[in-house]
Amino acid sequence: MDARFLGIPELVEAPSVAVVVDVMRAFTVAAWAFAQGAEKIVLAGSLDDALALKVRHPDWAALKDGPPAPGFDFVNSPGLLRSADLTGRTVVQKTTAGTVGALAVKEASLVLCAGFVVAETTARLLRARGSDGVTFVVTGEDGRAEEDLACARYIARRVTDEAGTDAAGFLRRAAGSRAAAELTEGVRQGAHPDDVALCLELDRFPFAMVVTSEDPLMVLRPRAVPPPADGASN
Known part of the structure; x- marks a missing residue:
């Protein structure tokens, strides 16, 4: 598999297969939302778009980065969610x-959203698809976020080296990241003391997360990924 690791500003054309990585905290939060029973997640392009959707659908729950704000039900924290x-x-x-x-x-043609909490299921889905090329979108810090790079490289290794990839070094790299430090030190608002630990829980959830177009919305849903037929742990 040919893996590319690009920041958002480097995306000049649509890839065939994309894995969008945000460890701290968007896609850890998304996975927790599904674990807490959410049916789907609508990805909003702006805060105004999110609030407009909430107004049209009062039963929907709106979630944002930073501190609590009027119109939003939750903040982007796995510990709080x-x-x-x-x-x-x-x-x-x-x-x-x-x-x-x-x-x-x-x-x-395929967009997956990922963090460490769904790393193995994401890799397993990519293996099943057999894609020749995958673009990993490293979302934090214009593609330089250590936690996102570590997770992206770990998933890429798991796709091609099922049995021989040890997660420990990748998790240490993420734990030493700027984002982890800012969360630990209280620099980022709308956080819980357990957020870093929750973001570094490897393979917590048994699903991958797939984005599909449900015109005009982009919608994220969980997708179950069966284990190997022989029951072996990859």
Whole structure:
């Protein structure tokens, strides 16, 4: 598999297959939303778009980066979201980097959103598809975020080296990232003390997350990925 690792500003054309990585915290939060019962997540292009969707659909839950704000039900924190009951609900998500990256590759034939919490299922889906080329969109810090690069490279290795990739070094790299430090030190608002640990939980959830166009919306949904037929752990 030919893997490319690009920041959002480097995306000059739509890739065939894209994996959009935001470890801290957009796609860890998305995975938690599905674990808490959400049916789907609508990726909003702006805060105004998110609020407009909320007005049209009052039963939807709106989520954003930063501190709480009028019109939004939740903030972009897995530690704060894990106690929410989202059974059957639609979540509208707008974040600084993750949702921007996903919308930037919306023309791709397959768009996956990922973090460490769904790393193995994401790799397994890519293996099953057998794609020759995959573009990993490293959303944080214009493609330089250590936690996103570490996760992207780990998933890419898992696709091609099923049995021999140790996650420990990749997780250490993510734990030492600028984003982890800012969350730990309270620099980022709308955070919970457990956020970093939750973002570094490897393979917490048994699904991958796939973006599809449901005109005019881009919608993220969980997709179950069966384990290998022999039951072996890859």
